[in-house]
Amino acid sequence: MFTEIAKLMDDGGAVCVTFQEGDIGEEYELLYCEMITKARKGESFLAASQSCPPGKYVLSKSEDKPDRYYLASGRYIDAETAQKAVLALPRIKKKYGHIRIEPLSKNNGEFDVIILYLKPEIAMRVVQALAYNNGDRVSIDTFGAASICGDCTALAIENGIGLSYGCKGSRKHSEYSDNEIPIGIDLDNAKKIEKGLKNIPKTRY
Numbered sequence: 187m188f189t190e191i192a193k194l195m196d197d198g199g200a201v202c203v204t205f206q207e208g209d210i211g212e213e214y215e216l217l218y219c220e221m222i223t224k225a226r227k228g229e230s231f232l233a234a235s236q237s238c239p240p241g242k243y244v245l246s247k248s249e250d251k252p253d254r255y256y257l258a259s260g261r262y263i264d265a266e267t268a269q270k271a272v273l274a275l276p277r278i279k280k281k282y283g284h285i286r287i288e289p290l291s292k293n294n295g296e297f298d299v300i301i302l303y304l305k306p307e308i309a310m311r312v313v314q315a316l317a318y319n320n321g322d323r324v325s326i327d328t329f330g331a332a333s334i335c336g337d338c339t340a341l342a343i344e345n346g347i348g349l350s351y352g353c354k355g356s357r358k359h360s361e362y363s364d365n366e367i368p369i370g371i372d373l374d375n376a377k378k379i380e381k382g383l384k385n386i387p388k389t390r391y
Contacts, residue, residue, distance in 0.1 A: 187295045188376060190383035194308050197363070198226030200290040202297035203339060209234065211284025217241060219334040219356040221287050222301055230288040238355065244335040245285070246278040261331065261354070275332050276340035299342045300376050301334065303366040307389060309349065315382025316347065316375060324349065334360070334368055342370030 191200055201222050211234030214221065218236045225231065235247055239255045242248035257268040280298070290300065304312065313324045326349045328337050333353035342348035348370040352362070362368065371379060 188290060188300075188380050190380050191300070191302070191376060192290055194304055194312070195226070195302055196305065197303070197366075199228075201225040201301045202286075202288055202290055202293040203299045203301060204286040204297045205278065205280050205282035206284055206286055207281075208283045211235075217355070217359050218245065218339075219360040222334055223360040223362065225287045225289055226303065228289055230292055231285070233285045233287060234283070238335070240275070240332050240355070241335045243272070244275055244277055244332050244340055256331070259354075271329070271331060274329065276336050276344060278340050278343070280343070297373055299339050299370045299372055301338050301342075301368065301370050303362050303368050305365060306367060309367045309369060311383065311386070311389065312369060312371075312379055313349075314386050315379040318382035318386050319378040326350075330354070333357075334370075338368050338370030343372055346372050346375045 194200070211232040213235050214231065214233050215237050217238040218241045221231050221233060221236065235242070239250070240252040243250065243252050251272045253265065253268040253272045256262055256271060257265055262268040262271055316324060324347060327341060327345070328350045330351065331353050333350040333356045337348040337350035350368045352368060356362070
């Protein structure tokens with residue numbers, strides 16, 4: 187179904203994330219972004235939880251705001267700014283029991299968000315493919331924190347697409363390339379992008 191999207195990544199494959207009912211997932215010591223990285227290499231997860239404090243908050247598995255965690259890490263100038271940053275974090279609104287994380291190749295065509303790691307030129311084509319359908323601009327809404335869980339998952343579900351430059355945690359722990367831009371896309375926009383990729387002109391090749 188998503189044959190064009192499946193061709194976009196040079197390293198590994200696209201990852202599908204689905205928030206599902208039922209308390210059947212495992213408790214993982216991995217970070218959410220680490221599970222996404224492992225899934226791009228072929229692994230699958232049914233996760234009840236993960237171990238990143240901001241990730242727990244963004245994925246709505248905890249109401250403990252990570253402002254002290256952020257302040258202690260040196261990310262923000264003072265406690266007030268750290269609190270303001272936490273209030274700006276997107277969060278999952280859907281009620282769920284576990285998260286299914288799997289390669290696109292193992293997905294049944296239904297997901298909440300699909301996550302890709304793309305070179306800038308290919309990310310441009312994704313934006314162009316979406317604009318092919320409606321002519322709208324894509325806004326980038328990010329601030330270098332909670333990239334994979336926030337920008338590419340929670341925000342992508344809310345807005346339809348989330349482009350990110352990554353964050354300190356995800357780039358450190360999930361080790362994606364400095365030349366990759368992570369992008370999250372909801373199911374509806376993934377279908378539009380798939381259609382657009384089949385029709386827009388090539389760039390250099």
